[in-house]
Amino acid sequence: MDVRFGYFLVPNIDDPLLDTARRVEQLGLDCVGVQDHPYQRRYAETWSLLAIIAASTERIEVFPDVANLPLRPPAVLAKTAATIDRLSGGRFELGLGAGAFWDAIAAYGGPRRSPGESLEALEEAIAVIRLIWSGERGLRFAGEHYRLTGAHGGPEPAHPIGIWLGAYGPRALRLTGRVADGWVPSFRGELEPLVEMSKRLDDAIDEAGRSRADLRRILNISGTVTDGASEGPFHGPAGQWVEDLAGVVDGCGFDTFVFWGEGDEQLERFATDVVPAARAALTR
Numbered sequence: 001m002d003v004r005f006g007y008f009l010v011p012n013i014d015d016p017l018l019d020t021a022r023r024v025e026q027l028g029l030d031c032v033g034v035q036d037h038p039y040q041r042r043y044a045e046t047w048s049l050l051a052i053i054a055a056s057t058e059r060i061e062v063f064p065d066v067a068n069l070p071l072r073p074p075a076v077l078a079k080t081a082a083t084i085d086r087l088s089g090g091r092f093e094l095g096l097g098a099g100a101f102w103d104a105i106a107a108y109g110g111p112r113r114s115p116g117e118s119l120e121a122l123e124e125a126i127a128v129i130r131l132i133w134s135g136e137r138g139l140r141f142a143g144e145h146y147r148l149t150g151a152h153g154g155p156e157p158a159h160p161i162g163i164w165l166g167a168y169g170p171r172a173l174r175l176t177g178r179v180a181d182g183w184v185p186s187f188r189g190e191l192e193p194l195v196e197m198s199k200r201l202d203d204a205i206d207e208a209g210r211s212r213a214d215l216r217r218i219l220n221i222s223g224t225v226t227d228g229a230s231e232g233p234f235h236g237p238a239g240q241w242v243e244d245l246a247g248v249v250d251g252c253g254f255d256t257f258v259f260w261g262e263g264d265e266q267l268e269r270f271a272t273d274v275v276p277a278a279r280a281a282l283t284r
Contacts, residue, residue, distance in 0.1 A: 003249065003282040005275045006031030007267060008065060008220055008260035009053075011044040020267070021053040025060045027271035033065030033095065033184075033220070033258045036072075039104040047080055054088035062088070065220065065258065066095035066166040066184060070110040070118075074125035074146055078132035082157040090159035094129070095184050095218075097166040098122040111145075119171055121145040126163055126179055133157055164218060170200055177204025182216035184258075187223075191233055191247065194219070198252035218256040219248060225261065225269040238273040245278050 007024045009032050011017060021032050032053055036046040050062045062084070067077065077094075085092035098118035099105060106112045113121060124143035131139045131148060135156040141148040164182030167173050176183050183201055187194065198217075205212050223234030223241075230236035233244050248254050257278075259270045 004030040031061035063093040066097035070099040078129040186220035
């Protein structure tokens, strides 16, 4: 397994965002993920930021972690993703979410959807995105939430962009196992829910007749690298981090870890103290 590591960049407009992204690349990490909450007034616009990060770096992948579908029409989203991918030489992946924080979405003019409607819209959006990426002409799609009426696709991406879903509930995990290219949940303080969700995802993949190797598994981790004793999963010294990472690789099949910690020191410690030891222990 080739285990990959990245950094979760909070897009505060007053922070040195591009310097941090370049530092992530210099430190040898593999990707940068940026959350997508347009209604946060102190945040930079995520897709503009991703494009500028891609232009300011040479190697790392960039992806929205995850894109706010209710405020992103899927056909235009697909074109934007393909453009960044082409101009970056194939370094874009698409994290995608059904939506949350519905009051804030509605305040920005987006739809207010029930959980069922959110998943219906997400599945339709995935179909629309892949049609646009096909580059074909005269595309048609008739859904409850999205439509194409003779649209022309293109540009085609530079590589097969993965669609990674931020999914948690049983229905969302079944959808992920059936149609997605990856799964990108966040660690929320306890390991057992990740194990349970991973098993649900495995079952969904098997039911769909797919291979589990078809899906990347990306875990967002908020934690702290310390010199002291353990304070729980992903809060402790580097050696404990290696053990915790090995546990979720073995128990859940994760292959990519996106770290977020308070301050530049945490990025440096994760990249220099944790990642080399974890690569040595986990890559085989």
